[in-house]
Amino acid sequence: MKKTARKLKAILLMALSLVSMLANAQNQTGSIRGTVKTSDGQVAEFVNVGLKGTNKGVASNKSGGFEIKNVAPGTYTLRIFFVGLETKEQSVEVKAGEVTQVGEIILNENATQLQEVVIKSGTTRFMNKESEIVAKMPLKYIENPQVYNTVSSELMKQQAVTNYDDAMRNVPGISRTWESTGRAGDGASYFALRGFEAQTVLYNGLPGLTNGNLDPANIEEIQVIKGPSGTLFGGSFYAYGGMINTITKKPYFTFGGEVAYNAGSYGLNRITADINTPLSKTEKIAMRINTAFHNEGSWQDAGFKKSYFIAPSLLYQVNDRLTFNFLAEILEEERAVPPVFFHSNRADPLTFKTVKDLNLRYDLSFTSNDLSIRNPRFNMQGQMTYKLSDKWTSQSVIARGSSKSAGYYGYIYGNKAGDNRFAQYFTNEQYTINTTDIQQNFNGDFKLGNMRNRVVLGLDYLTRNTVNNASGYALARYVTPQGEASFTDPETEEAIPQSSLTRSSIDQLLANSGINGWQTLTESNTFSIYASDVLNITPKLSAMFSLRADYFDTKADKTTPDDDYNQWALSPKFGLVYQPVLDKVSIFANFMDGFVNVAPATVADPDGSNPKVKAFKPEHSTQWEVGVKTNLISDKLYATVSYYDIKVRNKVTSDPTNINNQLQGGEVGSKGFELDITASPVLGLNLVAGYSHNETKVIKGEPDNFYLQPGRAPGGQGPQDNANFWANYKFKPQNPNGFGIGLGLNYGGEYKVIDNAATGVFTLPSYTLLNGSLFYSAPKYRIGLNVNNITNTQYYIGYWSINPQKPRTAVASFIYKF
Secondary structure, eight states, rough: OHHHHHHHHHHHHHHHHHHHHHHHHTTTOEEEEEEETTTTBBBOOOEEETTTSOOOOEEEEETTTEEEEEEEEEEEEEEEEOSSSSHHHHHEEEEETTTTEEEEOOSSSOOOHHHHOOOOOOOGGTTOBBBBBBSSSOOGGGGGGOEEEEEEEEHHTTOOOOEEOOOOOOOOEEEEEEEEOOTTOOSSSSEETTTTOOOOOTTTEEEEOOOOOOOGGGEEEEEEEEEEHHHHSSSOOOSSSEEEEEEEEOOOSOOOEEEEEEGGGGGEEHHHHHHHEOSSSEEEEEEEEEEEEEEOSSSSOOOOOEEEEEEEEEOOOOOSSSEEEEEEEEEEEEEEEEEEEEEEOSSSSOOOSHHHHHHHOTOOOOOOOOOOOOOOEEEEEEEEEESSSSEEEEEHHHEEEEEEEEEEEEEEEOTTTTOOOOOEEEEEEEEEEEEEEEEEEEEEEEEOOOOOOEEEEEEEEEEEEEOOOOOOEEEEEEEOSSSSSBBBOOOTTTBBBOOOOSSSHHHHHTTTTTOOOEEEEEEEEEEEEEEEEESSSSSSSSEEEEEEEEEEEEETTTTTTTGGGGEEEEEHHHEEEEEETTTTTEEEEEEEEEOOOOOEEOOOOTTSHHHHHOOOEEEEEEEEEEEEEEEETTTTEEEEEEEEEEHHHHHHHHEEEEEEEEEEEEEEEEEEEEEEEEEOSTTTTEEEEEEEEEEEEEEOOOOOTSSTTTTOOOOOOSSSSSEEEEEEESSSSSSEEEEEEEEEEEOOOEEEEEEEEEEEEEEEEEEEEEEEEEEEEEESSSEEEEETTOOOOEEEEEESSSSSOOOOOEEEEEEEEE
């Protein structure tokens, strides 16, 4: 006991001594306090305030205030700056044990100018700003019972992202399974999101379907909205695991912009320009133009991409109540696309069950630059916002889009069990999809008694027309994974006509195919009404109640009235948010619904007799989710952790025992958890990190069904485990000029691309990618060098397929700002 008492006494004396030393140190230093405001009297958040010649500095808080602590006595130069804005300096004297008040520091810029730069800079600055799209009402992230992730234009700039897909490496719970093929209807890139397929389908919250790529030049941020979201966005596209929404850049009322040039591996040359200018000295009218030219070769033996993109936008603020926004985007794109390698016929046992056994040559494309496909796209949006009163706002929007597939699409498929030859097919795509969407939303923010209500009431009309004049598919040759070509049928050992990978040869092959049944003209119309209310029961407790009614009417083939059909669907959504620490910590739970309309199909008896058209119910997905969101350390640390469980019911698949029949009633389940962290722990350092784990399995199906075998992975679910990390640090951050470094990591776990009792299992191996950057930034320019896949790792993605991915690449970038 005495020995313990002596130890406790010694520890107490050491603690008292340490406290005394700290107190004395505090008495020997001082601090500086003040407030930063813009020239129009608004507080300025996130402005850097530092002492010139030292490493001491802070960022102003949401009230514009700042305090620099533990400053040694003396006279300093206080530097106030924000990258992209004018730097201001002020002399200040610090005395021991005192707080030096510098009062209000006025920036020459107004609040609108500062907000424009804030949107383009930083990492955590995006996290708790109000999003008007995810919930179709202004709602902060911490108030929203739904999980979503954002990728900012600034983060893409740090990583020298030159294609849309690469931005997704910053989002937990999503992984790419196919690159864009350009094929008809669904030729955009495929992603696995919470175990289900997803594509880029929303543009500023409106339908923006594409058959090819999206250019990142006009992107302000990308929102990955997690979970079934049919309640607010409809069921015109698969979105069981979530949706990808692209937010475009908007005009502002001062002159500014930037031009950039990227040059990199495999012939990459990319030029972009972003120019904003006011159009009137007396009225609030502004125009912004974003444009890009992109030319790139391939890391394989064939392949290229060439595109031109321009996006003008116009903002007209008539008065404090009425505002108009207009946007147009035109993309011309041509590519030579490697075929997807389907290494199974989905019936026979796999000949090769590992990547090593398959021995697919990594550098082969199995195509030629003569077999290209064009994917031109046009998109136009108009929005009118009118403030009806201090409590209600009207938003009227219209969107028109057109996307085409014109050229050659091919794939490699299956093989005879025990044989090394796989069939390669081609078609000539001639497909156009046109969409028109009209929405009317009324947003209210009012109180009933003591409870705040934030409400959206909406009407939505979507019409979609497609024209498909594609040729049929034709067998061109057989290939081995090692690249050898064969013109002998593995089943019959008979010769097939020889052809080469040239346009003339494939055209001749398709002309002789004798298949002319692909020409179709379709039309569909969707009429929807929806409502959502976020009710603040107390300041800390809120509840969301949402419901959508959706009527779908289609002319599946306008020349054949027998396949016309219509369907009703109801989609609810509920959420709860409790904030034990207001605006800092929220505990949330949600129940969400999604749906997809299913076209009628011909069914028949096992012998093929008694054929008839059968109508099916819409497929439905439901999710429940719980989690925690935090905003800590004065807006410097945002973290979200959540657990979800998704069920998809009424799945329709072919009948494995009857080729003439279709079955409905399959069920697929997906469950998992996600962790997302975004932080700026010290001045100059930005961090983005995430981890996700997912398990997707068929719950109900048919034992002999390749696509719906109970207990098996359905395919396309992506790796079970994914991790992402990116850190960007600028040395001497209080100085507007300086060097910086970036370091990133992406991990993808093992992935069963084929999981079936009859065929066996084919698993893609896990991989880890390292990425890095070096840069020098100044108020007027930025120079950077980025290297992706530094260790030159060979890795694969797939969706019942195996697709090799890029080796090490380097990109040098130069940005000039004005």
